[in-house]
Amino acid sequence: MRKIITVIAGATLVALSLGGIALAESEAISTMAKITMNLNHFPSDEDKKVLEGIVNSDDSSEAEASIAMALSNLQHKVSEADARRLQDIVDDESSDAAARQLARIVLGINHSASDENKAALATLASM
Numbered sequence: 001m002r003k004i005i006t007v008i009a010g011a012t013l014v015a016l017s018l019g020g021i022a023l024a025e026s027e028a029i030s031t032m033a034k035i036t037m038n039l040n041h042f043p044s045d046e047d048k049k050v051l052e053g054i055v056n057s058d059d060s061s062e063a064e065a066s067i068a069m070a071l072s073n074l075q076h077k078v079s080e081a082d083a084r085r086l087q088d089i090v091d092d093e094s095s096d097a098a099a100r101q102l103a104r105i106v107l108g109i110n111h112s113a114s115d116e117n118k119a120a121l122a123t124l125a126s127m
Contacts, residue, residue, distance in 0.1 A: 026059075026060075026061075026064065026096075026098075028054045028057070028059070028060050028061075028064040028068070029064065029096075029098045029099060029102055029124055029127070030124060030125050030126070030127050031050060031054065032051070032054065032064070032067055032068060032071060032102060033102060033121045033122075033124035033125040034121075034125040035047045035050065035051065035071060036071065036102070036105060036106060036109070036113055036121050037113060037118050037121040037122065037125060039071075039074070039109065039112055039113065040111070040112050041075070041076050041111050041112070042074055042075050042076065043071055043072060043074060047071075047072075048072050051068040051069070051071050051072040052068075052072065054068035055068045055069050055072070061096065061099065063089045063092075063095050063096060063099040063100075063103070064099060066082075066085045066086065066088075066089060066103075067086065067089070067099065067102055067103055067106060069082065069085075070082035070083075070085065070086055070103075070106055071106060074106075074109065076110065076111050077109055077110050077111075078106060078107060078109065083107060086103040086104075086106055086107045087103075087107065089103040090103050090104050090107065098124055098127075101120065101124065102121075102124060105117045105120065105121060
């Protein structure tokens with residue numbers, strides 16, 4: 001238990017030093033953060049249905065739809081095409097901060113999110 005608390009505290013400090021933890025401003029970001037936290041190699045069929053709903057929703061921003069598509073297509077890591085779209089979101093300073101943070105995390109996934117990123121995802125998921 002002490003190790004978990006130490007990891008979460010450390011991840012929080014790292015995130016804050018890198019510009020702060022962005023808070024999810026939409027249900028789509030919160031939902032995708034929850035999916036990403038529990039992701040193991042690829043999304044479940046149920047997760048893919050939820051992600052498809054985000055992609056097709058008129059309420060989703062272009063960034064949210066791109067992140068949802070990248071997560072839906074994920075097979076251990078994002079594809080090159082999805083990685084380019086995610087990098088565009090990360091690089092676009094006018095993009096929503098939470099979307100930029102989630103895109104950055106998804107870009108770095110290799111089978112699953114790191115413990116440090118899971119702490120940031122927990123913050124995004126709680127909004």
